[in-house]
Amino acid sequence: MTKQFDIVISGGGLSGALMALSLIDCKNEKGKPLSIAIVEANPVLKDPSLTFDDRVLALSHGTATYLNSLGLWQQLKEVAEPIKNIHISDRSFYGKARLYADNHQVNALGFVVEMSLLGQALLERLKEKNKLSGNLTWFTPDKISDITWQEKHVEITLNSETKLNAKLLLACDGVHSACRKLANISVQESDYGQSALIANVCTAIPHDNLAFERFTETGPIAMLPLSKQSSATNDSRCSLVWTLPPEQADKMQSLSDTQFQTELERAFGSWLGAITHVGKRDVFPLKLLMADEQVYHRMALIGNASHTIHPIAGQGFNLGVRDVNQMAALIKTSLDNNQDIGQFSALSEYASKRKLDHQQVIGLTDSLVTLFSNKLPPLVAGRNIGLKVMNYLSPLKDALVRKTMGY
Numbered sequence: 001m002t003k004q005f006d007i008v009i010s011g012g013g014l015s016g017a018l019m020a021l022s023l024i025d026c027k028n029e030k031g032k033p034l035s036i037a038i039v040e041a042n043p044v045l046k047d048p049s050l051t052f053d054d055r056v057l058a059l060s061h062g063t064a065t066y067l068n069s070l071g072l073w074q075q076l077k078e079v080a081e082p083i084k085n086i087h088i089s090d091r092s093f094y095g096k097a098r099l100y101a102d103n104h105q106v107n108a109l110g111f112v113v114e115m116s117l118l119g120q121a122l123l124e125r126l127k128e129k130n131k132l133s134g135n136l137t138w139f140t141p142d143k144i145s146d147i148t149w150q151e152k153h154v155e156i157t158l159n160s161e162t163k164l165n166a167k168l169l170l171a172c173d174g175v176h177s178a179c180r181k182l183a184n185i186s187v188q189e190s191d192y193g194q195s196a197l198i199a200n201v202c203t204a205i206p207h208d209n210l211a212f213e214r215f216t217e218t219g220p221i222a223m224l225p226l227s228k229q230s231s232a233t234n235d236s237r238c239s240l241v242w243t244l245p246p247e248q249a250d251k252m253q254s255l256s257d258t259q260f261q262t263e264l265e266r267a268f269g270s271w272l273g274a275i276t277h278v279g280k281r282d283v284f285p286l287k288l289l290m291a292d293e294q295v296y297h298r299m300a301l302i303g304n305a306s307h308t309i310h311p312i313a314g315q316g317f318n319l320g321v322r323d324v325n326q327m328a329a330l331i332k333t334s335l336d337n338n339q340d341i342g343q344f345s346a347l348s349e350y351a352s353k354r355k356l357d358h359q360q361v362i363g364l365t366d367s368l369v370t371l372f373s374n375k376l377p378p379l380v381a382g383r384n385i386g387l388k389v390m391n392y393l394s395p396l397k398d399a400l401v402r403k404t405m406g407y
Contacts, residue, residue, distance in 0.1 A: 005037045008156055008166040009172035010144050012040030015303035015320050017173055019121040022328035024129045024136060029338050032236050033135035037164060040140040052279050053198055054114040054391045056239045058224060058314035063321045064111055075121045082108035084209040147182045155264055168342040169299040177305035183296040192286040193336045194219060195249035196244040198310055200280040204237035204273030216267050219243035235276045249283045286310055294351040296375045298342040300327060307358055310365045319361050326353055
């Protein structure tokens with residue numbers, strides 16, 4: 001028997017769960033809560049235990065504001081470490097710039113939080129909401145194996161052979177999106193020729209809620225402030241993202257902890273003193289991926305299903321949150337106007353509104369990658385002059401801060 005839903009969300013990770021939470025209070029044309037299904041390949045974890053090595057996300061001020069509107073921030077604000085200032089510098093050169101939250105009338109430019117804690121908060125909030133409305137159904141562990149597009153609905157078949165019908169399918173199923181592939185939406189992919197080495201580390205000098213972006217001859221180093229709640233020592237804890245050529249990243253991953261600490265101290269400098277502890281190191285290749293189309297008949301791509309970008313500006317997840325926000329707003333407008341939530345005009349509006357934001361963020365990211373991963377003397381000189389100029393010209397700093405804050 002085919003199960004009927006207003007909306008099916010493919011993927012119950014952070015983007016998918018956030019999409020569901022953004023829509024769970026909506027009412028359909030009959031005044032009843034929208035019926036929503038989430039199809040998730042992995043079993044939903046309950047009460048994850050924190051470890052020193054938990055991966056983290058940088059949340060922009062705009063993302064934090066959106067999470068607050070969904071009732072999530074009350075739980076997250078106790079564990080999300082604020083970024084009050086950002087220090088940008090170039091190793092071995094004088095160029096540097098500082099961005100201050102106080103100068104922009106906010107308490108923080110952004111926040112850093114463990115992915116598992118954000119995921120836990122999302123699931124708890126969804127469970128709490130669903131107790132009242134009962135309009136959310138999970139299909140997990142399961143995957144979408146086939147999609148048939150009809151004029152007024154989408155027919156979906158799962159690996160379990162369960163069949164679902166929906167007015168709208170939202171693909172929140174990540175970089176290897178099954179929905180995108182089944183719709184034959186092509187992607188533009190380019191290899192940055194770089195890898196990211198990520199790890200959580202401890203430093204002798206407290207971070208004081210200061211984030212660092214340090215440009216070196218091998219690539220940028222980002223050091224983000226973390227809470228001490230799961231720290232293995234009493235020292236200050238930070239999240240490291242070190243961009244390196246692939247062969248150097250592999251070499252750094254294979255070093256002993258002591259050798260790695262020495263290399264990191266040499267590249268990063270003495271801003272936070274000695275590196276006193278190094279957690280598990282992971283390396284992954286950096287690629288830009290952009291789907292050629294953001295929408296299809298009764299289907300839209302959200303988050304990493306649509307785009308993956310370089311982590312240099314920390315904007316990947318935040319860009320996906322703005323996808324969620326935009327889609328939720330358009331669905332609510334369609335419902336308010338008694339219109340079909342899967343109509344192509346609304347989906348086209350989503351695609352056009354997201355296109356500019358995607359282009360701006362990817363343009364900024366690619367410019368930073370080109371400028372700060374290049375050893376050519378004219379570019380090195382230019383970026384140092386640029387950092388000095390930006391530090392004294394408010395309009396330049398304001399423009400960078402607004403994009404960093406997610407506006």
